[in-house]
Amino acid sequence: MKFSLNRELLLKPLLLVSGAVERKSTLPILGNILLDVSEQSLTLTATDLELEMVSYAVVENQGEDGKLTIPARKLLDICKSLPEGSLINFESDNDTVTISSGRSKYSLSTLPATDFPNIEQWKGDVEFKLCKSELLRLIESTHFSMANQDVRYYLNGMSIETEGTEIRSVATDGHRLAICKLANESLELPNRQVIVPRKGILEIIRLLDPVEEDVQVFLGSNHIRIIDNEFSFTSKLVDGRFPDYRRVLPRNGDKILNTDKDQLKQVLSRASILSNEKFKGVRLNFANSELKITANNPEQEQAEEVIEIEFPYDEVEIGFNVNYVLDVLNAIKDPVVKFTLADANSSVVIEGENSGEAIYVVMPMRL
Numbered sequence: 557m558k559f560s561l562n563r564e565l566l567l568k569p570l571l572l573v574s575g576a577v578e579r580k581s582t583l584p585i586l587g588n589i590l591l592d593v594s595e596q597s598l599t600l601t602a603t604d605l606e607l608e609m610v611s612y613a614v615v616e617n618q619g620e621d622g623k624l625t626i627p628a629r630k631l632l633d634i635c636k637s638l639p640e641g642s643l644i645n646f647e648s649d650n651d652t653v654t655i656s657s658g659r660s661k662y663s664l665s666t667l668p669a670t671d672f673p674n675i676e677q678w679k680g681d682v683e684f685k686l687c688k689s690e691l692l693r694l695i696e697s698t699h700f701s702m703a704n705q706d707v708r709y710y711l712n713g714m715s716i717e718t719e720g721t722e723i724r725s726v727a728t729d730g731h732r733l734a735i736c737k738l739a740n741e742s743l744e745l746p747n748r749q750v751i752v753p754r755k756g757i758l759e760i761i762r763l764l765d766p767v768e769e770d771v772q773v774f775l776g777s778n779h780i781r782i783i784d785n786e787f788s789f790t791s792k793l794v795d796g797r798f799p800d801y802r803r804v805l806p807r808n809g810d811k812i813l814n815t816d817k818d819q820l821k822q823v824l825s826r827a828s829i830l831s832n833e834k835f836k837g838v839r840l841n842f843a844n845s846e847l848k849i850t851a852n853n854p855e856q857e858q859a860e861e862v863i864e865i866e867f868p869y870d871e872v873e874i875g876f877n878v879n880y881v882l883d884v885l886n887a888i889k890d891p892v893v894k895f896t897l898a899d900a901n902s903s904v905v906i907e908g909e910n911s912g913e914a915i916y917v918v919m920p921m922r923l
Contacts, residue, residue: 840873
């Protein structure tokens with residue numbers, strides 16, 4: 557097996573698949589990338605048994621078609637460190653592969669391609685096309701609310717739901733909830749809910765560019781697959797039942813505040829400097845004409861910030877984890893944000909003033 561290609565043609569697909577390579581695996585083959593040469597095309601595959609990434613490149617094939625697996629990290633480092641525009645030659649012999657470019661030559665050990673695990677063949681029972689920028693927006697609007705290593709394993713991921721012309725993403729860690737909806741009149745989708753694991757969601761964010769190009773999405777009983785002309789991404793789904801989040805959406809909010817998002821973000825960031833490092837609590841005191849934000853810590857240090865608001869209701873004082881509120885403000889694109897609240901013990905609903913696409917619920921904190 558012998559083939560060659562330009563460094564730039566190899567580097568991009570190599571970077572695409574490298575996210576699925578298992579870093580600390582007990583199976584050595586999972587640290588390798590499968591290279592499959594067929595005529596003039598090269599297919600690169602990486603997997604950690606949960607995710608599978610496939611990407612493509614065009615090669616000059618000077619030998620027979622074939623497959624081999626190469627240590628991913630070493631191949632990527634060699635490829636990155638070669639000069640731009642280099643022509644890279646691959647030649648395999650038994651259990652080694654020689655990579656040469658100009659006067660540089662590297663010999664790497666390979667593992668049998670027959671040992672490389674393939675995610676089993678499956679068919680998606682829900683298929684749709686979506687613009688990359690829309691899919692990215694759907695996921696980025698909610699991904700920060702996913703749990704991380706929670707014992708309730710079904711929270712360590714994102715619920716993707718289809719219903720008629722609507723696609724929703726929902727994430728919660730039990731303290732906050734994020735929901736984003738996209739309506740697309742050209743879609744006619746069945747009612748379906750799947751949970752995509754955290755690693756898969758972060759990988760999708762890495763893969764997608766905010767461009768006006770379509771990708772195909774397939775949902776199966778155990779997998780999700782996203783296919784683009786440059787890559788194919790497959791992830792196993794979390795086997796579990798996502799909580800019924802509609803039941804926790806606050807219905808009793810009767811006090812509404814519209815305020816400038818950037819100004820609020822700045823004062824919360826400043827106040828958080830003196831909040832308790834462990835709990836990150838800040839106190840928000842909503843009064844008729846001002847919002848007072850205070851934070852203190854065990855060293856008896858205190859921060860106080862005040863911004864002018866219009867709040868024609870009784871005073872309300874609520875404590876929050878400041879990071880949860882800042883995450884929401886960073887996700888909202890509107891310049892003005894809308895808070896809907898009831899009392900000191902009820903969750904607050906935060907959304908953009910106009911968009912209505914994403915809605916966020918943050919639970920209060922006792923301070």
